[in-house]
Amino acid sequence: MDRVAIIGASMTQFGQRDAWIRELLAEAGQAALADAEVSPDEIEHLYVSNMASGEFEGQTGVPNALAHDLAAMPAYTARIDQTSSSGGAGVYAAWQSVASGASDMTMLVGGEKMTHRSTAEATDVIASLTHPVEYKHGxxxxxxxxxxxxxxxxxxxxxxxxxxxxxxxxxxxxxxxxxxxxxxxxxxxxxxxxxxxxxxxxxxxxxPITDGSAALVFCPESVAREYTDEYVVVSxxxxxxxxxxxxxxxxxxxxxxxxxxxxxxxxxxxxxxxxxxxxxxxxxxxxxxxxxxxxxxxxxxxxxxxxxxxxxxxxxxxxxxxxxxxxxxxxxxxxxxxxxxxxxxxxxxxxxxxxxxxxxxxxxxxxxxxxxxxxxxxxxxxx
Amino acid sequence: MDRVAIIGASMTQFGQRDAWIRELLAEAGQAALADAEVSPDEIEHLYVSNMASGEFEGQTGVPNALAHDLAAMPAYTARIDQTSSSGGAGVYAAWQSVASGASDMTMLVGGEKMTHRSTAEATDVIASLTHPVEYKHGxxxxxxxxxxxxxxxxxxxxxxxxxxxxxxxxxxxxxxxxxxxxxxxxxxxxxxxxxxxxxxxxxxxxxPITDGSAALVFCPESVAREYTDEYVVVSxxxxxxxxxxxxxxxxxxxxxxxxxxxxxxxxxxxxxxxxxxxxxxxxxxxxxxxxxxxxxxxxxxxxxxxxxxxxxxxxxxxxxxxxxxxxxxxxxxxxxxxxxxxxxxxxxxxxxxxxxxxxxxxxxxxxxxxxxxxxxxxxxxxx
The missing domain is CATH 3.40.47.10 (Thiolase/Chalcone synthase)
Incomplete structure (x- = not known):
C-alpha cells in the first residue's frame, strides 16, 4: 500500500501578531507551498484546522478565504475543529484524504488568532467546550x-x-x-x-494565549518521490x-x-x-x-x-x-x-x-x- | 476495492425545536443507530457537521458531547464545518474515514440550532462567511x-x-x-x-431558519452485507x-x-x-x-x-x-x-x-x- 508522506511544512512566528486569521493562514500556507515546491493549482484538498475564528474574530468560512488567498481554487476545502486538538484532527483528516485516494496533494493549514481578546475572554471561549454543567459552575x-x-x-x-x-x-x-x-x-x-x-x-x-499558524503538505509516498528526497512517512x-x-x-x-x-x-x-x-x-x-x-x-x-x-x-x-x-x-x-x-x-x-x-x-x-x-x-x- | 456503503439513516423533525444542539444531535444519532442496528460501541469514528454552535449557542466541543451522549466513547470524533455545506463536507469526511481504512464503522450527525436567534441575527452569523469586503458593505x-x-x-x-x-x-x-x-x-x-x-x-x-439534525451510518460494503440487505453505495x-x-x-x-x-x-x-x-x-x-x-x-x-x-x-x-x-x-x-x-x-x-x-x-x-x-x-x- 502507498503510504502517506509529508513533503513540506512551515510555521509562522508564534506570539502576539498584528494579523487576522486569514492573513496568518495565508502566511503559513504560502510558506509550505514554497517549502514543498508545490504550486497552488496542484493542491486538491485544502483543510483548515481552527477552533473558533467565528467566536474570536467574527469571521467564518476561512477555508474558502484561504483557497482564494492561495489561488488554490478549485481545491476542495473544509474546516476541521476538535477544540484545542483541531490541529491533530486536521492531520488525521489530511491523512485520510490521501489514504482514501480522494486527493493526491493535500495541504493542511492550522491557525488561531487570539491575543486581541483578553485572557479572560479567550479562556471563556475555550471553556465553552466543556460540559454545560461544568461550564456554568465556572x-x-x-x-x-x-x-x-x-x-x-x-x-x-x-x-x-x-x-x-x-x-x-x-x-x-x-x-x-x-x-x-x-x-x-x-x-x-x-x-x-x-x-x-x-x-x-x-x-x-x-x-500562553497565542496567535500563529502552521502548515503541512501531504501526498502518497509514490508522488512524494517525484518531488523530493526529504520527506517523512506517517506510519x-x-x-x-x-x-x-x-x-x-x-x-x-x-x-x-x-x-x-x-x-x-x-x-x-x-x-x-x-x-x-x-x-x-x-x-x-x-x-x-x-x-x-x-x-x-x-x-x-x-x-x-x-x-x-x-x-x-x-x-x-x-x-x-x-x-x-x-x-x-x-x-x-x-x-x-x-x-x-x-x-x-x-x-x-x-x-x-x-x-x-x-x-x-x-x-x-x-x-x-x-x-x-x-x-x-x-x-x-x-x- | 471495497466500496463505502450507507447502512442506516435518520432525521429529526425539522422546524422550531425546543431543544439545544446537543439534544438535536443525540436524537438523530440514536435514531440512526437504531435504524442501522448498530450499537454505539461499534462506532469507530463519529463526525459532527455543524457550522456555528459556538456563535448560535455558546457551546463548542459538540462532537465530544455527542460521543458522551451516545455512549460511543472511545470513538474518535471531530467537527466538520463548511458553512452551509457542512453536511456535505461531513459526508465526504465520513466517506474518507471508511475508504482510507481508518474506520470500519463511521457515524455522521449533522445539526444546527438556530431559531432561538432572530432572523437578522442568524443571517448575520451566516454572512460572516463572506469576504470581509462584502460583509462590511452589508x-x-x-x-x-x-x-x-x-x-x-x-x-x-x-x-x-x-x-x-x-x-x-x-x-x-x-x-x-x-x-x-x-x-x-x-x-x-x-x-x-x-x-x-x-x-x-x-x-x-x-x-426558512430551522432547527434540526440528521444522521448516517457508513461502513465498507463487505461489512454492510453482514448487517443488512438494505444499503446503498456511495459510488x-x-x-x-x-x-x-x-x-x-x-x-x-x-x-x-x-x-x-x-x-x-x-x-x-x-x-x-x-x-x-x-x-x-x-x-x-x-x-x-x-x-x-x-x-x-x-x-x-x-x-x-x-x-x-x-x-x-x-x-x-x-x-x-x-x-x-x-x-x-x-x-x-x-x-x-x-x-x-x-x-x-x-x-x-x-x-x-x-x-x-x-x-x-x-x-x-x-x-x-x-x-x-x-x-x-x-x-x-x-x-
Missing amino acids: VTLPSFAGLTARLYLDTYDAPRESLGRVAVKNHKNGLDNPHAQFRKEVDLETVLDSPIVADPLRLYDFC GIGGATDTHVVHERADPTTMGGVVNSSEIAYEMADLEPDDIDVAELHDMFTILEFLQSEDLGFFEKGEGWKAVEEGVTDRDGELPINTSGGLKSKGHPLGASGVAQVYEIYKQLIGDAGDRQVDADVGLACNVGGFGNCVTTTIMESR | VTLPSFAGLTARLYLDTYDAPRESLGRVAVKNHKNGLDNPHAQFRKEVDLETVLDSPIVADPLRLYDFC GIGGATDTHVVHERADPTTMGGVVNSSEIAYEMADLEPDDIDVAELHDMFTILEFLQSEDLGFFEKGEGWKAVEEGVTDRDGELPINTSGGLKSKGHPLGASGVAQVYEIYKQLIGDAGDRQVDADVGLACNVGGFGNCVTTTIMESR
Missing part, C-alpha cells in the same frame, strides 16, 4: 489542571518541583526555536515563585475520546484518549513506545506532559515526573520531549498547535531542526483536545 | 441571490414565474415529508404576491471551491463549485448526468435550483427553468428534484441539510420513501456552501 481548563496536578502529586508522591522542571526544560528548548513566542530561559525558582493560578499550579505552569495515526465530563473518569490522572489513540497508532505503525526517538506532547499545562508521557507508554504510571527530574526527556536525554519548546514556550494558537507539533517532528526527522536537532528516525506527536476529551496521536518515520 | 446571501436571479432572468429570458414554480413544486413535495418544517401547499400567486426580500426574490423564494463523491468573492466570477449564473465537484463525482462513479434518476439540490433560494440543475449537467445552460415549467423535475417527471421538499419546505438547519439530502436519496434508493417514493437506482445530492463558495456532490447507487 470550571475552566486551568482549574481542571490544578485539581489534576494536586491529585497526581499526592497519588504518586511527586514533588511540586518536578512540575516546575517541565517548564524549565521546555523554555530551555524554546530558546533555540526562532518561531517560539517566549525565547526566554526560566529557572526553577522563577516558576515556583510565580503567581498562583490554580493551586498548586502557577503562572509558569501554563502555556501510524489514531484518535480517541474520553468522557466529556471530567469527573466521570475512573482515574483523572490517566488520559484515556491518549491511551486509546496511541494504541491505534502504534498498531498501525507496528511499533512500540520504546521505538519512539523524539516526541511532541501537549503541555498546555505542565502536568499534562507527565500524564501523556505515561499514557503513551514511555514511562510507568506515576513515574513520568522522575524521567523529567532525571533528564531523560531533555534534548540530550534518551527520549527528548518537546524539543520545539512545547506549547509552554512556543505558544498555543489552538488550531495551529497540533500542526506545529508535526512540523517539529518533520524537521527533526529530515535533519533540518537547526540547533534543536536530535538523533531520531521515529517521532510521535500527541495533540490533546479539551481536558483530554479527544486526542490524536501521530507517528512519523524517516523515509 | 451584502448578505439573500442579496446575492436577488442579484443573481435578476441576472439569470435577464440573460436567459426566463419569466419570473418560473422561479415561483420551484417553490410551488418543493412545497408540494414537502407535504408528504413528515419531517418537513412546512407541510403546506402554496400556489404560484401566493409566492408572487409575498413580500419582496431581495428584488426580484420574495419571501417564498427563500428557505462517487467530490468537492470543489469557487471564488470567495462573488463578483470575481466570470459568470455568476454558473456555479463553478457545482461543475467541478460533480465532474469528480461522475468520474469516480463512471456515470453521466443522464444516469441520475433522482436528485436533492440545495434550494436555499429558488434561483439556486436552476443553476445547480444546469451546472450538474441535467439541462443545458439557461434551460433549467424550462424543465421546471414543463414538469420534468416534478415527482412524477423524468428527473424528480427535491422529492424531500428541499431546503425550501423541509427547512435548512445548516449543518444538517447536506446530511438530510443524503438521507432522502438513501430512502429513495432502498424504497423506503413512503408517499414520496419514486423509481430510482441512482441518486445525487448537491450541497452548496456560502454562495457556491464550496460544494460537495455525492452520487449513490442501489446495491
Whole structure:
C-alpha cells in the first residue's frame, strides 16, 4: 500500500501578531507551498484546522478565504475543529484524504488568532467546550489542571518541583526555536515563585494565549518521490475520546484518549513506545506532559515526573520531549498547535531542526483536545 | 476495492425545536443507530457537521458531547464545518474515514440550532462567511441571490414565474415529508404576491431558519452485507471551491463549485448526468435550483427553468428534484441539510420513501456552501 508522506511544512512566528486569521493562514500556507515546491493549482484538498475564528474574530468560512488567498481554487476545502486538538484532527483528516485516494496533494493549514481578546475572554471561549454543567459552575481548563496536578502529586508522591522542571526544560528548548513566542530561559525558582493560578499550579505552569499558524503538505509516498528526497512517512495515526465530563473518569490522572489513540497508532505503525526517538506532547499545562508521557507508554504510571527530574526527556536525554519548546514556550494558537507539533517532528526527522536537532528516525506527536476529551496521536518515520 | 456503503439513516423533525444542539444531535444519532442496528460501541469514528454552535449557542466541543451522549466513547470524533455545506463536507469526511481504512464503522450527525436567534441575527452569523469586503458593505446571501436571479432572468429570458414554480413544486413535495418544517401547499400567486426580500426574490423564494439534525451510518460494503440487505453505495463523491468573492466570477449564473465537484463525482462513479434518476439540490433560494440543475449537467445552460415549467423535475417527471421538499419546505438547519439530502436519496434508493417514493437506482445530492463558495456532490447507487 502507498503510504502517506509529508513533503513540506512551515510555521509562522508564534506570539502576539498584528494579523487576522486569514492573513496568518495565508502566511503559513504560502510558506509550505514554497517549502514543498508545490504550486497552488496542484493542491486538491485544502483543510483548515481552527477552533473558533467565528467566536474570536467574527469571521467564518476561512477555508474558502484561504483557497482564494492561495489561488488554490478549485481545491476542495473544509474546516476541521476538535477544540484545542483541531490541529491533530486536521492531520488525521489530511491523512485520510490521501489514504482514501480522494486527493493526491493535500495541504493542511492550522491557525488561531487570539491575543486581541483578553485572557479572560479567550479562556471563556475555550471553556465553552466543556460540559454545560461544568461550564456554568465556572470550571475552566486551568482549574481542571490544578485539581489534576494536586491529585497526581499526592497519588504518586511527586514533588511540586518536578512540575516546575517541565517548564524549565521546555523554555530551555524554546530558546533555540526562532518561531517560539517566549525565547526566554526560566529557572526553577522563577516558576515556583510565580503567581498562583490554580493551586498548586502557577503562572509558569501554563502555556500562553497565542496567535500563529502552521502548515503541512501531504501526498502518497509514490508522488512524494517525484518531488523530493526529504520527506517523512506517517506510519501510524489514531484518535480517541474520553468522557466529556471530567469527573466521570475512573482515574483523572490517566488520559484515556491518549491511551486509546496511541494504541491505534502504534498498531498501525507496528511499533512500540520504546521505538519512539523524539516526541511532541501537549503541555498546555505542565502536568499534562507527565500524564501523556505515561499514557503513551514511555514511562510507568506515576513515574513520568522522575524521567523529567532525571533528564531523560531533555534534548540530550534518551527520549527528548518537546524539543520545539512545547506549547509552554512556543505558544498555543489552538488550531495551529497540533500542526506545529508535526512540523517539529518533520524537521527533526529530515535533519533540518537547526540547533534543536536530535538523533531520531521515529517521532510521535500527541495533540490533546479539551481536558483530554479527544486526542490524536501521530507517528512519523524517516523515509 | 471495497466500496463505502450507507447502512442506516435518520432525521429529526425539522422546524422550531425546543431543544439545544446537543439534544438535536443525540436524537438523530440514536435514531440512526437504531435504524442501522448498530450499537454505539461499534462506532469507530463519529463526525459532527455543524457550522456555528459556538456563535448560535455558546457551546463548542459538540462532537465530544455527542460521543458522551451516545455512549460511543472511545470513538474518535471531530467537527466538520463548511458553512452551509457542512453536511456535505461531513459526508465526504465520513466517506474518507471508511475508504482510507481508518474506520470500519463511521457515524455522521449533522445539526444546527438556530431559531432561538432572530432572523437578522442568524443571517448575520451566516454572512460572516463572506469576504470581509462584502460583509462590511452589508451584502448578505439573500442579496446575492436577488442579484443573481435578476441576472439569470435577464440573460436567459426566463419569466419570473418560473422561479415561483420551484417553490410551488418543493412545497408540494414537502407535504408528504413528515419531517418537513412546512407541510403546506402554496400556489404560484401566493409566492408572487409575498413580500419582496431581495428584488426580484420574495419571501417564498427563500428557505426558512430551522432547527434540526440528521444522521448516517457508513461502513465498507463487505461489512454492510453482514448487517443488512438494505444499503446503498456511495459510488462517487467530490468537492470543489469557487471564488470567495462573488463578483470575481466570470459568470455568476454558473456555479463553478457545482461543475467541478460533480465532474469528480461522475468520474469516480463512471456515470453521466443522464444516469441520475433522482436528485436533492440545495434550494436555499429558488434561483439556486436552476443553476445547480444546469451546472450538474441535467439541462443545458439557461434551460433549467424550462424543465421546471414543463414538469420534468416534478415527482412524477423524468428527473424528480427535491422529492424531500428541499431546503425550501423541509427547512435548512445548516449543518444538517447536506446530511438530510443524503438521507432522502438513501430512502429513495432502498424504497423506503413512503408517499414520496419514486423509481430510482441512482441518486445525487448537491450541497452548496456560502454562495457556491464550496460544494460537495455525492452520487449513490442501489446495491
